[in-house]
Amino acid sequence: GAGVSQSPSNKVTEKGKDVELRCDPISGHTALYWYRQSLGQGLEFLIYFQGNSAPDKSGLPSDRFSAERTGGSVSTLTIQRTQQEDSAVYLCASSLGGTSRYEQYFGPGTRLTVT
């Protein structure tokens, strides 16, 4: 079946602009996660959705970052007033549930470059 998809695959933006990154999880997966992968920082957790609710936003680095999920499916990560330190690969993952034992399936990522 179809895996997790993300769009765009690459995004170049100017400092100060807003960007939106999209994630389509695997059909039927109720849990959705956003991670950021950057040089020197490794993989960092950003936010977790269960259905349309985000019970854990603890990883969002600043209030410039926000995310929403609609219809228990598609999620959008928005970064406002982008900064150069936001340059990274943003990975989305989904799983059958939020319970720890369920493995997470990752999308190919969106590479964001802020110039």
Next chain:
Amino acid sequence: AQSVTQLGSHVSVSEGALVLLRCNYSSSVPPYLFWYVQYPNQGLQLLLKYTTGATLVKGINGFEAEFKKSETSFHLTKPSAHMSDAAEYFCAVRSTGANNLFFGTGTRLTVIP
């Protein structure tokens, strides 16, 4: 608190040689442990996982890992490296009750022909 340490950011092995990638974790509660592989310009692919039961787990592509609670380790091994194994490997831990995975910094595996 949770953390994952992967010893060696780069590992090189000859084709046909043993692959050993090390992972140590810290967790205040029993963890679930995962190994993911990332090929260039691709997302993370699950290699194997330990949740409960048998401590030696087998994954895809001939990889296996053993959970050793006394050593807080979950090292990844493969008896014979193949050129196609060249990739970056990430160890991850998720404690019961936690929402997200904590990842190690990754180990880049190079296979020398």
